[in-house]
Amino acid sequence: MVNPAPPSDDPARHTAKADASRPLPPGFEPSRFATVLGELASIVGEDNVRRGEAVDPYDDPFVPAADPRAFAASAAVLPANVDEIRAILRVANGARLPLWTVSTGRNFAYGGAAPRLSGSVVLDLQRMNRVLDVNESLAYALVEPGVSYYDLYAALRQRNSALWVDPPAAGWGSVIGNTLERGFGYTPYGDHAATQCGMEVVLANGDVVRTGMGGIDTGTAWQLFRPGYGPSFDPMFMQSNYGIVTKMGVWLMPAPPAYLLGEIQFAREDDLGVIVDTLRALQLGGTIRHHAVIEGAIRRAASITPRARWYDGAGPMPESAVEAIQRDLGVGRWNLHYALYGERAVIDAQRRVVERAFAAVPGVRFAAKRYAANEVPQGGGDRNLAGIPTMTAFRMLDWLGGPGAHVDFSPLCPAAGADALRQYALVKARAAEYGFDYYGGFTAGGRHLHHVFAAIFARGNPDAAARAGDLLRALMSDARAAGYGVYRSHLLYMDYAAAQYGFNDGASLRLAETVKDALDPNGVLSPGKQGIWPRRWRAQRGYT
């Protein structure tokens, strides 16, 4: 299983050449660190320990701070299997060495492969890249952390499977990595945390646990029923640092007999409210069963044209330019992308329900195309909706001309028109104040929306990066004041984001850290991830 060639805009290629010096793990002398790396090399082989310049690719090329090395690994180690991971953990526990686990490290916009605690050693699982099982009739796969969406897609095509994957925006990401970060895609299987079933986890003490029905070691239901018997732990291993996930089940959607991809364009900025309220009813009623996306005009335009065609002055794009985009490209101020999957007759009936629901909005425009099971759409975004991984989301990096970077502000939004309008107004105004366009949209999950705003800036420009970071912090503060919290954050603000969840003086973080100390008493696994610090490193917390 091989990843496709990286897209030409692979951010790693643009990373400025850095000097060879890397930070040491906190509290380590060079000689002691050399000894520990030697021990790791004796486990995984010298080729699979990265030192010096070879660690540069683990830096975050999109870091929203003036210092491009604000979060820097000391080294990286790439195990081949669970036994090697257990041996690495023995070394790490003995030496009190902080590790930072990544599946493949494609967590761009939130830190990439870089660690929260500078000097951590990246534990990179990309070599563990087998598709261990595909069950065609029960519609699931069992994968290792190094398996990307491209890999899984290729494995399915190779065996002429009739199962789809649900790719996230960037198809090169790890299936496990994306799921553990609670990433999402676009088909009815778009809630990746909800379509995961069964994990194998190596705990900090080296114990290997299989969750749910995986406890029945001769069983066949590990990938079929998540909870098993007793408490269910899978969601506790997401966005956390409680263990190293080495295998995961993922449900796959059987290819539908037919499907329809539709776009509905809305003319006015404040149509957002009625879009959200109408879409919610369609989702809760079961007509629209997938993650539909409400895309702003600028993001819609970025998939077609460069920014300079519309505006190349300083500061955010003026209203007149957005109007020109709408007029000249024939796109909406808001563009709703939806899909229907199933039998033709059912789809046709559902399409009428959808169009009837939006028909009263002044200036609404409908477009839709129905595909047979064996037809595939050509556009990248549309291909995602048909279960085909793409990298077209990375076009946003070209928006400013020249190599770009982005960091994402991702507040959770109630699926209510009034809330969506409020968050939109808040983000747009604050972004403009800091000189950024509103480059955003909403992904609809029934009762909630993932509001994702990307602050796009020129890569390698410390001023722009710092400005993006400042904007991010201001947005989090604004959101909190309005009663909203983010579902994910960049390394830079993991502590700050966690602190917003302050009910009862931070009871949820207290619970998280109690569990952390019980499972990882030496604090070796990903200290600081999502604001959870083991006792040993708790003084490192900072609400930057």
Add this chain to the structure above:
Amino acid sequence: MVNPAPPSDDPARHTAKADASRPLPPGFEPSRFATVLGELASIVGEDNVRRGEAVDPYDDPFVPAADPRAFAASAAVLPANVDEIRAILRVANGARLPLWTVSTGRNFAYGGAAPRLSGSVVLDLQRMNRVLDVNESLAYALVEPGVSYYDLYAALRQRNSALWVDPPAAGWGSVIGNTLERGFGYTPYGDHAATQCGMEVVLANGDVVRTGMGGIDTGTAWQLFRPGYGPSFDPMFMQSNYGIVTKMGVWLMPAPPAYLLGEIQFAREDDLGVIVDTLRALQLGGTIRHHAVIEGAIRRAASITPRARWYDGAGPMPESAVEAIQRDLGVGRWNLHYALYGERAVIDAQRRVVERAFAAVPGVRFAAKRYAANEVPQGGGDRNLAGIPTMTAFRMLDWLGGPGAHVDFSPLCPAAGADALRQYALVKARAAEYGFDYYGGFTAGGRHLHHVFAAIFARGNPDAAARAGDLLRALMSDARAAGYGVYRSHLLYMDYAAAQYGFNDGASLRLAETVKDALDPNGVLSPGKQGIWPRRWRAQRGYT
């Protein structure tokens, strides 16, 4: 909010009058226990501490063991609010007093309100029975543990809500209690663990946590997005003893514009295979979106007639009697109950898809009725499918004539015809060996089935009860040998069931107990629940 009058077959009414002596908590002297109960009374008031005979209703009337007091509480305490719970926990931690938390204690067939560790004090939350919030547009409620499905249904009707509840088989159960035990219902919201969103939990140390978005204390998304930021803990509080859930969000289904209830009858025993395989495809394809039920002939007949009409000899009902049931009542050997919810035109198209899928099965018979939004069906099972709580499932208690009891064997089954046939054959044969009818069915959840077999026996008959318990143990052992595990179990076999999940020498239970010791170092919360014992009581474990 008042519960309806208990149904006439309220098992509590049939509990044999027991002597006034109750066990003491392990390690307690009578005088010390009296002191502790006095302290509890000073918190909740004397009326809300139950002693002596007043504790009898907490016994399990269905206990599958010769000793009707195999699991007996020492006392019960009924707090009115979170502050009282915290005060009770202070006393329990100080005295090392084991508590056994129940929402309302309707966990019949699995132990009712009785504790795993005899002598525990039942912490009964039934007085906390407020419906705290109903959000009509975002379609959820926030409830306390004492709210039953009847209560919630009544609260919704009272405010002319267009939201449905999803009742489990017995509508008198607590919404929170049923969800925490991973109970299920029949509508598209039938997976109660999956339609729960947001909890307030009091930990053993008295700390009050709100999970997920509940950490944003001025927020509005607590009931809209379960994970929040960082690890998600809600599923860890299910089937466990890690905390006391005092509030929970529950998603509610908007009443559909129309719905259709269908029954498909199949003539032959081995049709089960094709039913399961076909139903799985319909569920994974999104045509059938709810928990459809495949009901055996005997269970189907029990909702219409008493057993004696067909057979009143000893031992299991012979094949000829089952054939008579099929012929005389016009029911199938297997009966598939399914429903479609939505717009009329969509339902009609989906019904054709369903009937086409099963049309090739020899002897298949279809029946279906479509309802408008404001119409309600009359039969109990059908009412459950329309979101109306009932107690008709308790008719099974009359199957043998005279007051009955049942214990359930609930193996998880892959949604594959071959597995369903295998489990059915296994259970039917072993049940017959112990003199029980195959009284069972399968509830379909996409990739898995909940296979539920009820061993029905005469209440108050120690021999019959012991025989049911022996059967249960034999079935668990058979299932394990075939690679299956149960998703739930009676108190009697909680340890045995947990031990079946033996991968890596019981790693999942080791993880569960590590978390337990971290969160409840004094072991005061529900020792032994689902096989999880705190360090203090670990010697009590027994694979009976």
